[in-house]
Amino acid sequence: MKKYFIAGILVWAPLSITVWVIAWGLGLLDGVFGSVMHAIIVVLPRDAALDVQHFRDLPGVGILIVIAVIMLTGFLAISFAGQWWLKIWDKFVNRIPIVRSIYSSVQQVSSTLFSGSGQAFSKALLIRYPHADSWVIAFQTGVPAREVTAKLGEDYVNVFLPTTPNPTSGFFMIVPRAQTIELEMSVEEALKHIVSMGSVPPNSSSGLTPPQSPRHF
Template sequence: MKKYFIAGILVWAPMAVTIWVITWGLGLLDGVFGSVMHAIIAVFPIQFSPGLQHFRELPAVGILIVIAVIMFTGLLAISFAGQWWMKVWNRIMNRIPIVRSIYSSVQQVSSTLFSGSGQAFSKALLIRYPHAESWAIAFQTGNPATEVAAKLGGDYVNVFLPTTPNPTSGFFMIVPRAHTIELDMSVEEALKHIVSMGSVPPSNPTHLTAIKSDPHF
């Protein structure tokens, strides 16, 4: 009975987690559409409200419309006129005192993560955490800011240390480059290893001898 139960878990667990993540993402998109529809219903006359409410309740309509709007926005953004409007929009947003701090930060992070040209999550590293006798897998996210690097005086690197089994949260740290070990495994393999709490070994075994062969440790 125990063997059958474990075999059933191994079949359903990946599917259940995958469905949960997809459902969460789709629910987020549908929530965005729902907020927009509530605002439209509040603006339009009462005679149009029942029809709009019925349209809002149609299954998957919100998800499809949000995806279509995102695709259409991306199509406009890469055009010449769209780039001009984006510059105007950015100037407007950057003039609002509180909004500009949030907007510019999110814009820079998004550009770094999705452009593929930045340093975010470019390498998987081993760092000493939470004490000198233990190791954790982290990801290189870039180099310290100019002021930080000048005051630290040395070669440091920015790293993101994800938590297990949820890698979307974690810690941002600045550590000496000499105290890190670069791994041969890819970022994707490292994420799998972290999410599985170390139970799923990476396909590239060469990183297992990295610590032994490193002369600094």
Template sequence: MKKYFIAGILVWAPLAITIWVITWALGILDGVFGSVMSAIITVMPTSSTMPLRDFRNIPGVGILIVIFSMMLTGMIAITFAGRWWLKIWERILNRIPIVRSIYSSVKQVSDTLLSSSGEAFKKAVLIRYPHQNSWTIAFQTGTPMREVAEKLGTPHIHVFVPTTPNPTSGFFMIVPKDSVIELSISVEDALKHIVSMGTVPPAGQ
């Protein structure tokens, strides 16, 4: 019975976790839509908000609207007029003291992570962590700024050390380049290996 029970867990656990993650993500998207609709309903007259109240209660509408909004924004952003408006929008945001710091930082991170020409998460490496007698898998994210490089003297690189089993959190570190061992596996296979706590080997190994 114990063997059967464990086999059942191995079948249902991945499915349950997958459903939980999808449900959590869909809940966030629905929450974004719900907040926008609630704001509209609040400022509009009561008689004109009845269709909106019924529309908001339809399951999945929030997800479709968010996806449509993202695609429409992307279509506009790649046009000449869209790029011009984006530059104007960024100039306005960059003149607001607190907003300027937050927006510029987030934009730089998103451009680095999502751009196909960026360095972020392009290479899996091995580094010594948390002490000299142990190793962990990390991801190279770039190279130090000029001031840091000049003060360190020897070549260093930026690495991100993800936590297990949640790789979205972790540690940013600057390590000597000659102490890093590059891996031939892909970033995707390295992430799978980290999330599985080392139980799932990379493809072909």
């Protein structure tokens, strides 16, 4: 009975989690559209508001419209006129005291994560954590800030150490490059290995890079 129960969980758990994540994402998009439509309904006359409400109640319409708006925004953003308007918008937002700090931070993180030329999660590394006799898999996210580099006086790298089995949380660390071991596995393979708590081996034939000569902090 225990064997059958575990086998059933292994079949249903990935499917259930996948459906839940997709449903959460679609619900989030639909919620964004619903908020916009609610604001429109409030300012419209009664008859027009009823027509808009009926249109809003159609299943899937909100998701399709949000996706279409995102695609249209992206198309306009890469055009010459769109880039000019984005510069005007950035200047306007950066003049608002509290908003500018949040907006600029999110903008920089988004540009780093979604840009193909960014350094975020560029490679998987082995680092020593939480003590010198144990190793964990982390991801290189770039190099330290200029001030940090000047004060440390050595070659350091920024790494993100994800937690298991939830890789969306973790630790940001600055470690010496000499005390890291670069892995040949891809970032995707390393992430699967972490999420599975080491039970799913990498697909590459090389797997983990053999440990090099011992290093000490």
